[in-house]
Amino acid sequence: MRFYPEGLLYHQPENKLGISTPFQLKESMASQKILESKAxxxxSQHNLVVQLGCMKGFIPREEGAIGIGEGTTKDIALISKVNKPVCFVVTGFQEQNGETIALLSRRKAQQICYREYINQLAPGDIIPAVVTHLEPxxxxxxxGCGIPSLIPIDAISVSRISHPKDRFWVGQEIRTIVRSLDENGRVFLSHKELLxxxxxxxxQFHAGETVGGIVRSIESYGIFVELTPNLAxxxxxxxxxxxxxxxxxxxxSLIPEKMKIxxxxxxxxxxxxxxxxxxxFIDEGHIDHWCYSPDCCSRMIETNFQFPLEE
Structure with a gap:
């Protein structure tokens, strides 16, 4: 089973088929297949109503996400899903006011994602992700399945930025690399190693050329200009x-031994x-070690994924 960040499964043919008829929903329930549809x-009790292809679905509050029942996940995680695709597994059916309603669980979809995907990840694995929101x-x-993770601002690129919005936007599909994992299942990510x-x-550049850039900071001794996200x-x-x-x-001029331009x-x-x-420069697979610096430079900028830093 492939696990998608929420929204990417929504338009897939197998997903459309899975929610198309009551029979297909029952088949999906039997196989515990993860589906998506729009909330x-x-x-007022923070239960989610989902529009399926053939009927409405109902996600009880406690089934809305891992941690809702325990209080470790805030209800804003449910409220903010309205008018967006949400993932779920079908858990049953019930009659309500003369119509059949599908009972759904987003929490169980996330548990399956943890068990079969996230818990199998290792530092250095390159994985897809979708930007959900930006903070300073x-x-x-x-x-995957609405499970969140964070790329710290200093891990976004080598070229420094004042805010993640300088690099990303909400809804953007990106690649990330697993920096480390902890015993609670949290995944810590990086991004700069892929750039x-x-x-x-x-x-991509040569002395004597005039090219485009972005001014990143003004200092007393000069002005830092970004040529690419990993080069300033x-x-x-x-x-x-x-x-x-x-x-x-x-x-x-370009000075490799000092890593300066x-x-x-x-x-x-x-x-x-x-x-x-x-x-x-790399967008799939796995890497154990990344070195940004040229061989001729004494200053080393590197990441060793075999011995990740403790978070």
């Missing part, structure tokens, strides 16, 4: 330049926000 209502300290993602090494990024250089100070502006950048800002200007696609 149309959260009532990091990016929350759904790694390439210094050499891989710098190979230092430009000479220029009056009137502000963080967040787009810029035309002249590449003065010297730049000159030709022009800096405000531009409408965009949603650029992430360029991954």
């Amino acid at each position: 149309i209502l959260c009532d 300290f990091g990016c929350f993602v759904d790694i 390439g090494t210094w050499e891989q990024n710098v190979s 250089g230092l430009a000479e100070y220029k009056e009137g330049v502000q963080a967040g502006q787009n810029a035309s950048i002249y590449i003065k 010297k730049l000159i800002i030709v022009d800096a200007f405000d531009a409408p926000p965009t949603k650029p696609e992430v360029q991954y």
Whole structure:
């Protein structure tokens, strides 16, 4: 069974078939198949009503997510699902006001996801995720069946950003890498290792070229400009330049042994926000070790997934 972040199963043909008729729902119940459909209502007791293909479904509050019954998950996790696809397994049927209602459990779908997918993950595994919300300290993602995890802001990219919104948007499908797991089933993620090494990024540029960049910070000794999410250089100070502006950048020199790029800002200007696609140098499989630094550089930036840091 493949486990999707919520919303990605919704339009799949096998999902549409699974909710299409009462017979298919009963077949799905017998096999404990995970399905998705849109929640149309959260009532005053925080039970979710789901519109299936052939009838309505009902997710009791305690079945809305792992931790709701115990109080470790807040009810906002249910309220916020209205008008969005939710995952579930069918647990039964009941008659209500002359119509048949399917009884559903999102909690059990999440338990299956933990047992058959998340608990099998190891540090260094590359997995898909969907961005659910952004906070100043990091990016929350759904790694399967609505189960949340966090990418800390300093693990998003090598080039520093002031807020995760500089890199991601809600609903975006991304790739992440498992940094570590704890005994409570929490998964800690990273992202920067998938965006390439210094050499891989710098190979796209050459001294003497003028290219586009984004101003990231203004310092007394110069201005840091991002060329790619994992590559930034230092430009000479220029009056009137502000963080967040787009810029035309002249590449003065590339210095691998110091892992530095010297730049000159030709022009800096405000531009409408965009949603650029992430360029991954690796987007599937598993890695044990990642080294950002060139071999000729004494300064080491690396991640060893075989010996993950304790969270």
